[in-house]
Amino acid sequence: MTILLLFAILFGLMFLRVPIAIALGLSSLTYILISDQPVVLLLHRTIGGMDSFPLLAIPFFIFAGGLMNTGGITKRIFAFARALVGWMHGGLGHVNVGASIIFAGMSGAAVADAGGLGQIEIEAMREAGYDDDFSVGVTAASSTIGPIIPPSLPLVIFGVMASASIGELFVAGIIPGLMMALALSGMVWWMSRRRGYPRDTALDMCNVWTSFRAAFLPLMAPVIIVGGIASGAFTPTEAAVCASAYALILGLFVYRTLNLRRILAVSIETIETTAALMLIVGTASVFGWILTANQAAALFAETMLALTDNKNVILLIILVVVLIVGLFMETIAAISILVPVLMPVAAQVGIDPVHLGIIVILNLMLGLLTPPIGMVLYVLSRVSGVPFKQCVTATMPFLVPLLGVLLLLTFVPQITLFLPELLYRN
Template identity: 40%
Template sequence: MSVSAWILTAGFALLVLLGFPFSFAIGISVIGVLYFTDIPAVMLPQTIISGTQSFSLLGIPFFMLAGEIMSAGGMSKRLVAMADVLVRHLPGGLGHVTILAAVIFAAISGSAPATTAAIGAIMIPAMAERGYSKAYATSLAVSAGVLAPLIPPSIAFVIWGVIAEQSISKLFLAGILPGLLMAGGLSLLVAWNARGNHVTRLPRATFTEVCTAFREGIWALLAPFIVLAGIYGGAFTPTEAAAVACLYSLWVGVFVEKRIKVRDLPEIFINGMRVSAIVMAVMAASSGFSVLIAQEQIATKFAGALGGAITQPWLMLLVLNLVFFLLAAVMDEVAIMVILGPMLIAIANQFGVDPIHFGAVIVTNVAVGMAAPPIGYCLFVGMAISGQKLGEVSRAIWPQILVMLAVLLLTTYIPQFALVFIN
C-alpha cells in the first residue's frame, strides 16, 4: 500500500485506539496524508465546507433541536401519559409504556439520544418506584430509545441517504417494518420477563382516564402525523419537515402547554447545538477522509478482494453485519457510516444488493450499535439518567440486544421487510 493508504487505515486506527475523538482522528489522518503527498493543503477546508453544505444535512440539527424542545415543553410527558392508559394493564405494563412512548416520540424527533433521554427521564424513575431494578429499567429505556434510527423520520437515514445518494423518503419507509418488528420483539421480552419475575399488573385504565389522556395529549399526538403526512403528502421535504417539527414543538411548548418561557430558549438551543455539533463535526472531518479514500481506491480494492474471497451474497451480508457489530461496540456509529460508507456501498453494488434494502440493513446495525456495550451512545445516556454502572446495565441489556440481532438477520435476508412499503 502507499503511504497515504497506510495513514488512512493503520494511522487512523492507531489514533482511535489512543483515545482521540473520532473527528480529531479523522482530521489528523487527512492532514498527515496532505503532509506526505503533493496534494494542495487547501483541499482540506474545501472538502470540509462542501461536505457540510448538503441541504439534507440541515435535518440533523433541526431534529435534534425538536427533541430538546419537546422535552422542555412537556410533550414527552403527554406522550408517556397516552401510552400509559393504552398498555399499562399488560404483563410488564410500564415496560410496554416505555416502548410505545418511545415509538411515538421517535416519530417526531428522529434522534435516538433524544428519545432515550426524554423517555428514560420519565420511565426509569417510574419503573424503579414499581419495584423494577434500575439496571433493567435503564436497559429497557435504552433499547426503546434506539428504535429512533428505524422509525421515520430518522437522522441515521438522513445521514445514510446523503452518503449513498439515495432517496431519504424511501429510506424512511424501509425502516418502518424493522422498527415495528423490533418494538414488538422488545414487548414480548417485557411480557416474558414480567411473568418470570411475577411483576404485579397495573389496573386497566378507565374510559374516562383514556379520554383525559388523549384530550390533554392531542397536540403532542398530532406532531408525528403532521411531520410524516407532510413528507409523504408532498407538502415538504424531510429537511423541511425537521424545521416544521421545531416550529410546531415550540408553538405547543410556549402557547399551548406554556412550559417554555423566553428565558428558557437559550439553554434549549445550546443543548440542541451541542448534540448536533458532535454529529456534524464527524461529517465535516469525514468529507476529506472520504475523498482521499476514493483517490487511493481503497474501497474499490477492498470490495474486489472481498468479492474474490466470497462469492455468495448471503455470506457477504453476514460478514458485513458481523464486522459492523464488532466495530459499533468500539466506534461511533456515525463515524462508521461516513468512513466505511463508500466501501460498503461498493461491496453491495458488486453483489447486486438493492440500495434501499442495504440502507435498512446498515441503519438496523446502527440501532443495535447505539445500545451495545461497551460504548453504545444511548447506553451512556441511560446510565447518566439512572446513575447505574456500565457492567450492571450491560448484563441487563443483552436479552434486548439478542432481539435486535434477530430483527437484523430478518431484515438482512428477507428484503421485503425493508421494501414492503416501497415496491
C-alpha cells in the same frame, strides 16, 4: 500501505480517547502531508462534505426534539402509553417501548430518546418496584427504535452519503421500527412473567381517552412529518422545519410550558450538538474521499466478490463488518466511512440502497448498546445513577430480539422495501 497507516493513526488516536472528529481530521491530514498534497485540500473537502441541503434537517430535528423534552410534552406521551398498554404483565416495560415508538417520531436519535424519556421511565419503574437491571435494559433497547422510525438523523446522513432518497429511507423504517417494538415487547412479557412483575394499571378506556386527548397534539407531530414527506407535500428538510415550528407553537401557545430562557437553552444545546455532528460529517467525508481515491472501495468489492458472489453471504459479511465498526466508532462517523466502501459491492450484487441503509443503521444501533462506545449506556448510567458495567449487563438480554429482527430484515428485504415500493416506485 498508506491506507493501513491511515487506519493505524485513526484507531491509535481513538484508543487515546481523542474525539472522533479530531481523530478523523488528524489521520486525513497525515495522509495529505505524506502524499505531498496541499493542506488546504483538507479544508475544501471538509467544507464540501458539510455543504449539503438535506443536512439542514439535522439541527431542526434536534431542535424539535429538545423543545418536546423541555416543554413537558414527553410526560404527556408517557402518560398516554401508560394508559394504553400498562395493563399488560410488566406494564411499565411495555409503556417504555410504546413511548419510544411515539417519541421516535419527534427526536430521530437514540441518545435523545434515552436522555429525554429515559429518566421519566426509569423513575416510574423504580417507584413501581421494578429492578434497576430490567428498567435500564428495556429503556436502553427501546431507545434504538428512534433512529429507525422516521424522522431519523442517521438515515439523513446515510441518504446524503449514499445519494439515496431520504423520503424512501424514512418510510422504509416504519415497519422495521414496529417490528423492533414488538420483539422487545415480547421479551418484556417473557421476563415479566418469570420475575413476577405486576400489571401497572387496569385497562380503563376512559383513562385511555383522557390521556389520548391530552397527548393528541404531540401525537400529531410524527403524523405531520411522515405524512407530509410520504405525500410529497414537503421534503425531509422542510419537514424538520415544520417539526420545529410545531413544537414551538405547542410549547408557547398551547401548553405554555416554554419561555424565552428555555428556548435559548434548547437553541444553545442544538447548536453544540449540530456543530459536533457536522464536524464529524465533514472530517469523515475527507476520510471517505481518501479511501475512494485510493480505490479502497473497489478493492473491498473485489475481495468480497472473490470470496463469494452469493448475495446472502455478502449481506452476512456486511453485517459482521458493520457490527465490528459500530462497537468502536460513533454512529455518524461510521456511516460516513462505511457507505463509500459498502455501496460498490452492494450495487454489484443487487442490494437495494434503501434496504442497505436500514440494516446498516439498525446494526450500528446495537453498537450504542455495547462497550466500549455504548453512548446510550453512558447516558442512562448518568440519568439513572446505575454503574456503567451494570447497565451493560442489564442490556445484554434485550440484544437477542434486536439481533433477531436485524437478521430477518437482512434476509427478507421485502419487509423493508414494501412501503417505499408502494409509495414511491409505482
